[in-house]
Every structure is written in structure tokens, then in C-alpha cells.
Amino acid sequence: MLKHLYIKNFTLIDQLDIDFHPGFSVISGETGAGKSIILGAIGLLLGNRADSKQIKKGEKKCIIEAHFSLTHYGLEKFFEENNIDLDAEDTIIRRELSDTGKSRAFINDTPVPLQLMKRLGEQLVDIHSQHQNLLLQREDFQLNVVDIIADNAKDLQTFREKYTLYRSAARQLEQMKADIAKGLENEEFMRFQFEEINSAHLTDGEQEELEAESRTLSHSEEIKTALYETDKALNDEETGAVKNVKAAAECLRRIEEVFPKVKGMAERLGSVHIELQDIGSDVGSDVEDVDFDPNRMDSINQRLDKIYSLQQKFRVSSVKELTEIMENLKAQLHSIDNSDEALKELEAETGRRLADCNKLAKTLTALRTKTARKIEEEMRNRLVPLGIPNVRFQVQLLPKPLSADGADKIQFLFSANKSTEMQPVVQVASGGEIARVMLSLKAMISGAVKLPTIIFDEIDTGVSGKTAQKMALIMKEMGDSNRQVISITHLPQIAALGTSHYKVEKEETPAGTRSQMRELSQEQRVSEIAQMLSGADISEAALQNARELLCNGKKQY
Structure with missing residues (x-):
């Protein structure tokens, strides 16, 4: 407090x-x-x-x-x-x-x-101001009152957890149906795209290898000339570097004993000679291998044109990306082919979850119905002493589509007279009657909530x-x-x-x-209540009346 x-x-x-x-x-x-x-x-x-x-x-x-x-x-x-x-x-x-x-x-x-x-x-703290009387217009407030007095918080929480699962499954089902419908519309086109890429039999690294070979063939004459001249410079019988380096190494070896300083140079020239021999052999082999092949060039260009065409069509820049698109199309087509089975499974799961919700909603309805009768009786017992002797108060439960709070629509109906038909309380009750209804409801709620x-x-x-x-x-x-x-x-x-x-x-x-x-203080209370009774000019009669009210109040306690 x-x-x-x-x-x-x-x-x-x-x-x-x-x-x-x-x-x-x-x-x-x-x-x-x-x-x-x-x-x-x-x-x-x-x-x-x-x-x-x-x-x-x-x-x-x-x-x-x-x-x-x-x-x-x-x-x-x-x-x-x-x-x-x-x-x-x-x-x-x-x-x-x-x-x-x-x-x-x-x-x-x-x-x-x-x-x-x-x-x-x-x-x-709960502050009840006059504007809170407007809460009686709201169905959620009226439902909340019934639920609080029913003390069904655990049942309601269990229902909400199950309802969340049901709504999740229902949304997945709706999305799957939409995806299937969209997939069926595009199935023929998707199959065409898949076959178009699949029939190309693309392999990783293929494009880079073909582009490199194309560049080589395009410059075959230039390459062959450079290799020929290199071969001559290395392997010519008279002027070739291989022969001359060998000769230089042999000259140095002849004077190693008398001029030891050159021993290291001779060894180094020997190593260079061996390396030059290897290079000369490779260059000589490449001279024979390099040759312009127009048929091979046409084949490479045709293959590259196919790859470039697919890349342009699917707006990508590599064979890897084309392969990824093909795999994605394959997965979508597989999903379409197996959609009936997946749809049936999800429909069954959604149905099971809905059945769980309906079962729990019925439990909530039963609790609310029982509590509604209790509220009606207690409200009559409270409102009659509050100056509404012919009051009729009904908690009306009507079915509604399943939602997060169950399947019940709650409405408080009220009539202050025997002959007047009961209607929603905010439509027929006066301001004073609404105040008494709200006080009675708050009293009931306070008994259920600490x-x-x-x-x-x-x-x-x-x-x-x-x-x-x-x-x-x-x-x-x-x-x-x-x-x-x-x-x-x-x-x-x-x-x-x-x-x-x-x-x-x-x-x-x-x-x-x-x-x-x-x-x-007690005396100040007497003066204040007397002023509330008579206004600014406090008479002795008002003071006496105030004392009597306070005295009666103590007796009421």
C-alpha cells in the first residue's frame, strides 16, 4: 500500500x-x-x-x-x-x-x-478516473473482467501458447499455397531455364581455361616467332648461349688448380649451363607445339559465346553463378513436384493445432459461462442496495471467430427497470448508474486481484x-x-x-x-464535511449534521 x-x-x-x-x-x-x-x-x-x-x-x-x-x-x-x-x-x-x-x-x-x-x-496502484467508465464500451475490458474473476490466467496462457503455434502453422500454410500457386504459374518457364543451363554442361574453371587458350591461339604467330628466336639464341651450334656458357665453364676449370679463386665461378657457370639446357629443351619443344588451329579457335569461340550468352541472359558474370541459378531452379522444381505431399503434411499439422485451440477455447467458454452467472448474481446483490432496486444485469457470451483470447465475445447488458429491455450498459445506463456499475465491478475485481x-x-x-x-x-x-x-x-x-x-x-x-x-484532524473533518453540506457559510446545523455523519460512519464500521 x-x-x-x-x-x-x-x-x-x-x-x-x-x-x-x-x-x-x-x-x-x-x-x-x-x-x-x-x-x-x-x-x-x-x-x-x-x-x-x-x-x-x-x-x-x-x-x-x-x-x-x-x-x-x-x-x-x-x-x-x-x-x-x-x-x-x-x-x-x-x-x-x-x-x-x-x-x-x-x-x-x-x-x-x-x-x-x-x-x-x-x-x-489502480487509478479509476471518470474517463475509465468509457472502458465499459470495450469488449476486451468486459472480457478481461470475466477472466480476472474466473481466475483462468493459466488456462488462458496455455490457450494463447497453442493459438500462437496454430497461427504460425496457418501462416506457413497460406505462404506455401501462395508459393505453390506462383510456382505452378512459372513452372514451364522455370523448367525451360533449368534445361537451358543444364544442357550447357558447365564446369567450374572452364571459362577461365577457354579464355586463356583463346588468347594463346589469337597470338600464335607472335608466340611462335618469339619462341623460335629464343631457341636460336640458346641452342644455335655456333652462337647459342648453352654452348658458350659450357665453354666458359670448361675454361675456368682448366685453371682451378693454379688459380683456385675461379673454382666457385666455374661451378656457378656449370649450374647456369644445366638450367639453360633445360630452358632450351622446353623452348624447343614449345616451338614445335605452338601452331594456329582455326578449327580449335572456332570451337573455343562457340563455347565461349554460349557461356557469355547465358551470363548475359541471367545477368551474372561467372559460370559459378550460373550453376547456382540452376541449382536453385532445380530445388524449386523439386518443391513443385513434391508440393502435394508437403501441403498435406502442413494442412494436417495446422488442423491438429486448430483442434487443440478449439478444445482449449471450449474450456475457457465453460469457465467464463460459469463465472458470468456468478457475476450476474453478485452485481444484482451489489446494485440493488446502491439504489437500483429493479436492476437486471447480464453477462452475454456470444461465439466469435477464434482469436488470441478465445472464441467468446462478452457484452454487459443492463436495465434499471423491470419493463425495459436489457441493452449494452453504456447505451442505457445514466452517468450515476455507470459509476455504480463500475464501482461494483472494481469491488469484485479487487477480491480476485491483490x-x-x-x-x-x-x-x-x-x-x-x-x-x-x-x-x-x-x-x-x-x-x-x-x-x-x-x-x-x-x-x-x-x-x-x-x-x-x-x-x-x-x-x-x-x-x-x-x-x-x-x-x-477530527475537528477539522467536522468543519470540512459541514462545508460540503452547506457551502461557504457553515451553520451550526451543518456542523451538527457533520458530527452525526461522522458518528454514524463509525457505527457503520
């Missing part, structure tokens, strides 16, 4: 430092005094969007900090999973906003992403007198069992039943308008 709230430099609030108590508390104050400002500050702790304009004029930073007691709410797992130290007696949530627009969030002094603060905030703090912002709109008192008793009931309920109210009947009473006031100072909130 909320134990303490600290606000500094937030809109009209200089500084607010106030304690809260367990059970049922009320907040009163004139319209425009700043109650919505305090709710806005708490909203920032729940992860709402911040605006630097919310900082009090002239200040650089605002701080909102709340202390919670979490000893009975089972939130240990949240702190453990997010590696945040937990002090269940005093958990601190803080939000800081600078005039530069930068916002920072902290849980127990640990900096956290705003989304994480929001996740925790949703488990700590939410530490619930704040009602003028839930009493459109009601008065004994009905208001009954609504206060419901909020008092909700405030029991380790839960805290805070009601912002203009009604003295509700204010009198609070265990604690706070007042929000606005004052004009030389520094500007300021809002503040204080907890009222």
Missing part, C-alpha cells in the same frame, strides 16, 4: 510531504484546488508520459517519490527477475524530470527503464444521499484485507465514512498560486 508521498516543484505544488494509511481514505477539496495535480504526479510514478511543462515555473527539476509497503502482495519474483533489491516494508519509487525534458526513473534507488517502472506501477492501492477519482458522480453512503461502504469493504482505497469525493456521505480524511487546497501567495494537501 502507499505509505508516503513526496512531491517537489510539480505544477502548482512547491512541496508535498504526506503520509497515507491503510483502509479507506478520502480526499476532498474545491474544484480546481489541485486534486488532479496530485493524481497526475502519481500517474508519473505509474509510467505516464512526462512533460517538462509540468515543472513548477522557475524551477529546474521536479521530483515525485512514493513509499510502499509490499509485505502481502507476492511481488518478490518481479524484483528478483529484474535484479532490484527488495525492502518489502519500504519500497521506494521515484521519478525525476528536468527542464531539459530528460526523465529518470528509480526503484529502490536503482535506475530503471520507464517501461519497467510502469510494469511495477500497474501492480501497485492490488495494493486503488484510487477512485469522483466515482460518486451522479449519486447522492443513501446511495453515496452505500458506495462508501463498498469502498470501505474493499479497503479491508490488506488493501488501501482512496476516494476523491465531493460528497459528505462518502467523506464521513473514511478512516482518514485529506484536504487539497489552493492559495494565492506573493510567489504565485500554490496547491497543498493536509490530513485533517
Whole structure:
């Protein structure tokens, strides 16, 4: 529950430092005094969007900090999973906003992403404002109410997991059918392309070898001449380098004994002679081998033209890429040839997953139907004392196409009169009746969900007198069992039943308008409730009436 709230430099609030108590508390104050400002500050702790304009004029930073007691709410797992130290007696949530627009969030002094603060905030505080009554228009809200009271979270999670698998299989099936249809349309063309490449019998490295041979044949005369001249320079009987180097080596060997210095030179010339002999032999052989062959040249050019033509057609630049295209076409054609079998397998799998979903959806429907009857009975029991004696309330379940939350469409039907046909609650209920319906639903939900703090912002709109008192008793009931309920109210009947009473006031100072909130003493409560009864001029009768309301409130407890 909320134990303490600290606000500094937030809109009209200089500084607010106030304690809260367990059970049922009320907040009163004139319209425009700043109650919505305090709710806005708490909203920032729940992860709402911040605006630097919310900082009090002239200040650089605002701080909102709340202390919670979490000893009975089972939130240990949240702190453990997010590696945040937990002090269940005093958990601190803080939000800081600078005039530069930068916002920072902290849980127990640990900096956290705003989304994480929001996740925790949703488990700590529920603020019910008047606009939340519009939730009754939404089918998902009505379904969520039924599911919460049905306590079917595990069944719903199991269904959603199975539904995710079914939708995945269904999407794969749709894609496969589309691929098969597209493949069948292009099958003939794909087979033609495959055969065109396949019939060419391409091999890796073929293009490079053919291009090299083509260059050689194109320059055969030039090559042959160069080889002939090289052969002559090396192997000529009179002037050839092989003969002359051999002769030079022999000359040096003759003087080795008398001039040892030349021994190394002679050996080197001997090695050169052997190398030149080998080169001369290779060159002589190549002279015989190199010859222009027009038939071979035509054959090479035809083969290269075929390769170049395929590359141009398929917009690639290598035989390897052509081979990859052919293999891809082969795989697609294989898939087409075997599509019937694959399609049947996927259809069977999708059907099995759909059957699983339908089975689980029926379980959800059964639980919701049972819970719907329970809700109808309890809503009648709650709404009759709230001044709607002839109320009829029905939770209508209608079938709908399978979706992530099952196969049920939920609608709350309502009639305040015996003779009036039941219709969707938002279409026929007055503002006051909607407020009572929402309060009753919140009371039921609070019994199913361990939410530490619930704040009602003028839930009493459109009601008065004994009905208001009954609504206060419901909020008092909700405030029991380790839960805290805070009601912002203009009604003295509700204010009198609070265990604690706070007042929000606005004052004009030389520094500007300021809002503040204080907890009222017993005598201050009498004056405040008397003012709520009679207006600015408090009469003795109003004071006496206020004392009686407070006294009766204690008796009600």
C-alpha cells in the first residue's frame, strides 16, 4: 500500500510531504484546488508520459517519490527477475524530470527503464478516473473482467501458447499455397531455364581455361616467332648461349688448380649451363607445339559465346553463378513436384493445432459461462442496495471467430427497470448508474486481484444521499484485507465514512498560486464535511449534521 508521498516543484505544488494509511481514505477539496495535480504526479510514478511543462515555473527539476509497503502482495519474483533489491516494508519509487525534458526513473534507488517502472506501477496502484467508465464500451475490458474473476490466467496462457503455434502453422500454410500457386504459374518457364543451363554442361574453371587458350591461339604467330628466336639464341651450334656458357665453364676449370679463386665461378657457370639446357629443351619443344588451329579457335569461340550468352541472359558474370541459378531452379522444381505431399503434411499439422485451440477455447467458454452467472448474481446483490432496486444485469457470451483470447465475445447488458429491455450498459445506463456499475465491478475485481492501492477519482458522480453512503461502504469493504482505497469525493456521505480524511487546497501567495494537501484532524473533518453540506457559510446545523455523519460512519464500521 502507499505509505508516503513526496512531491517537489510539480505544477502548482512547491512541496508535498504526506503520509497515507491503510483502509479507506478520502480526499476532498474545491474544484480546481489541485486534486488532479496530485493524481497526475502519481500517474508519473505509474509510467505516464512526462512533460517538462509540468515543472513548477522557475524551477529546474521536479521530483515525485512514493513509499510502499509490499509485505502481502507476492511481488518478490518481479524484483528478483529484474535484479532490484527488495525492502518489502519500504519500497521506494521515484521519478525525476528536468527542464531539459530528460526523465529518470528509480526503484529502490536503482535506475530503471520507464517501461519497467510502469510494469511495477500497474501492480501497485489502480487509478479509476471518470474517463475509465468509457472502458465499459470495450469488449476486451468486459472480457478481461470475466477472466480476472474466473481466475483462468493459466488456462488462458496455455490457450494463447497453442493459438500462437496454430497461427504460425496457418501462416506457413497460406505462404506455401501462395508459393505453390506462383510456382505452378512459372513452372514451364522455370523448367525451360533449368534445361537451358543444364544442357550447357558447365564446369567450374572452364571459362577461365577457354579464355586463356583463346588468347594463346589469337597470338600464335607472335608466340611462335618469339619462341623460335629464343631457341636460336640458346641452342644455335655456333652462337647459342648453352654452348658458350659450357665453354666458359670448361675454361675456368682448366685453371682451378693454379688459380683456385675461379673454382666457385666455374661451378656457378656449370649450374647456369644445366638450367639453360633445360630452358632450351622446353623452348624447343614449345616451338614445335605452338601452331594456329582455326578449327580449335572456332570451337573455343562457340563455347565461349554460349557461356557469355547465358551470363548475359541471367545477368551474372561467372559460370559459378550460373550453376547456382540452376541449382536453385532445380530445388524449386523439386518443391513443385513434391508440393502435394508437403501441403498435406502442413494442412494436417495446422488442423491438429486448430483442434487443440478449439478444445482449449471450449474450456475457457465453460469457465467464463460459469463465472458470468456468478457475476450476474453478485452485481444484482451489489446494485440493488446502491439504489437500483429493479436492476437486471447480464453477462452475454456470444461465439466469435477464434482469436488470441478465445472464441467468446462478452457484452454487459443492463436495465434499471423491470419493463425495459436489457441493452449494452453504456447505451442505457445514466452517468450515476455507470459509476455504480463500475464501482461494483472494481469491488469484485479487487477480491480476485491483490492490488495494493486503488484510487477512485469522483466515482460518486451522479449519486447522492443513501446511495453515496452505500458506495462508501463498498469502498470501505474493499479497503479491508490488506488493501488501501482512496476516494476523491465531493460528497459528505462518502467523506464521513473514511478512516482518514485529506484536504487539497489552493492559495494565492506573493510567489504565485500554490496547491497543498493536509490530513485533517477530527475537528477539522467536522468543519470540512459541514462545508460540503452547506457551502461557504457553515451553520451550526451543518456542523451538527457533520458530527452525526461522522458518528454514524463509525457505527457503520
